[in-house]
Structure formats: C-alpha cells, structure tokens
Amino acid sequence: MEVLGLLTRYKFDKNLVYEDIISKLKIGTNIILLEDFPLSDYDFQSFINHIGTSVFENKNNDRHDIYDVKISKQNDLFRSIANSNLSFPLHTDCADFDVIPNCIGLLCVEPAIQKQGNSTFMALNDLLKQLSKKQIHELVEKKWRYRNQSRGILTIDSGKYKLCYDRITIESFSKTTDKEKEQLSRLDSLFKKNSLELKLKKGELILFRNDLMLHGRTEIDINSNRLFKRIRFNIN
C-alpha cells in the first residue's frame, strides 16, 4: 500500500486485505486505487461483492450491476452524460435517487489518449477547510431541487457532513434565478480550485465515496475508445 495525498494505492493480488479497503472507504477521505485489476465484469463484480452491496439498474450490462461508460449514441443523441464525449463537471452520482449510493467503483479498461478523459475529484474535507461557519450553515440550509428530491448541498448525518451536488440536474429540472446561478458558479469555482486530476491507466480500479467526494471528467475526443466500467455500491 502506498499513500500519496488523496490517493491510496494497492496492487491487486491474492494478498489483498478486503477489510483494509472497507475501513479506508468508511473513513472516506481517500480515493483507493488498485493496480493490475483484471478487466472482466465477473472479477469486478466479485471484488465489489466482498466490500459492499452493489446497486442494480435496468440499463446495466446484461441486467447486472456493471455499466459500461463509453461514448454511445442513440437516434444520433448521446444516451447519457456519461456516454458523451463532453467534459462532465464535478458532481454526485444519483443526486435525484431516493437513496444515494455512498460508493463508486470505476475500472479503466481503455483509457483515452494523451490528456483526455482525466478523472477529477474534490474531497469534502478539503472544501470544509475553505468555508466559514456561515457558508457551511448556508450550504446546509439552502435546499436545491434534484427532480423529485429537495436536498442541501451539505447535510449532517450522525454528526458528520455529507455532500450532494449535481448542477446539471438542478438547472435542467427546476427554474433557477440569476442569483442562484451566480451562487452555483461561485461553488463550481471553489470545487474546481480544490480538485485534483487523475489519469487512469488500463487495469486501474478506483473506489471512492460518492457522499464525501465530487467526481467528474475532462473532455474526450468524439472518436475515442475510452471505456470505464462502473459499479455503484454501498459499503458493508
């Protein structure tokens, strides 16, 4: 294991201690990166089954819990934001779900070329250091619409802060005022200022907390073969 800033690195092998990964994810401050991870859906799912409970969605591969994040169109339109080549700003996955999964695993099967398709992250801990008590209070109190859900960007759960933010959902499914747009833009700048960028290599798997970290992605060439496999799960 090697710890570098926000990143804790492991080699994927038979000596891997699952409990160690579970406890790191429970703390939630770091991104876990496993090198030399096998590229099959079976191995990915089996691994996640050791550390948590994955979330099923109808759109997943073969009605299981893995989704292929790649450029994909239907009727000449992107199938989702994840399936586009556009940059994906820092966000929480499933911000409009009744229950938001608290972890995400992303396995790099085929990276984008050069500096494209880099993964971006911003940790809640780093954000809190930048905020005054008044600002934290405002982020807890002000509720934003995520389609059928109304949520603060910060919530307090068992005395600890949690984070939920997805500007695309907020702005696409509710009317925001100019003042609110300015607020969101200021937040985006702050998030970006505190973010880090990672270029994943083939066979690298990252695990991170969806409720304690925002994630995103830089732009990709429209003809890129970039393929990430994704599982959303709740930690055991």
Next chain:
Amino acid sequence: MNIELFTELNFDNPYSEIINIDINENLSIGELLTELHKIKEIPTYTELEWDGKIEKISCRYYFKSEPEFGGFSSIDNLEQKINDFPKKGSNNELCIFIDGSVGLIN
C-alpha cells in the same frame, strides 16, 4: 398489436397503458418506438442545461424481459425486429418502458 407502455417505473403506484398499433412485427423496434413517440407525444430527448449550453440526451428504451415489475432490459439495437422481443406484458403484450427522466442520465 397491443403494447403495454410504461413512461415511469413507480414501484409504489405502477401505471401502464395499453396502446394498439397497426404495425408489421417484422419491422424494426425503432419504427415501433417512433410510432409510440408520435401517438403519445413523448419527446424523443431530454434537454439538459450543461455548462451554460443546452444538450439533448436521448430517451432510454427498455423491454420487459422478466416477469417481476421492474424486470426490464435495455433496447440497445433499434434495428432489431419487433418479433425478436418477448411478450411479457400483463396480458402477454410486448411491454416497453420509455425513460426520459434524469435518474438514469449519468
């Protein structure tokens, strides 16, 4: 042919409707979906505000592949023939779910 159509999967209050469409089942599922969009006036895309611009995201299409309520599989190939799909609706119709919500956007 009769189609059982869902436009939302609400597990607490499931709602579908039966649509009758005069279509040759040797045609593609894409042509059937186009008809459903026309008849029910369902938009074929969702507009998302994204980085100050509006981007259009396609609806997602599913067919019922398992007997239980949420048992839908993704329709990935719009060229596939209608009669290739199983008829697992409430009265053994082809059961389609057209999803234009944001919940599955990312």
